[in-house]
Amino acid sequence: MNSDRRCPRCHEGIMQTWEELNDDEQEVVRRLPASADFSEAERQATHRWCRRCWQEERTEAPTI
Helix, strand or coil, X not given: CCHHHECCCCCCCEEEEHHHCCHHHHHHHHHCCCXXXXXXXXXXXXXXXXXXXXXXXXXXXXXX
């Protein structure tokens, strides 16, 4: 398991890209409070989420 994908918040979950989330998980992400600095499309392209605690982080490069 890649340690750089481990969640920095809970340390147990794995950070997942939009593409790695299933439909239900994507719906959860859509309902999470988002920074006004990022559009939904930008979040999907450049962010990762922990499915355990829903920590969200921005990545350096697009994940798509």
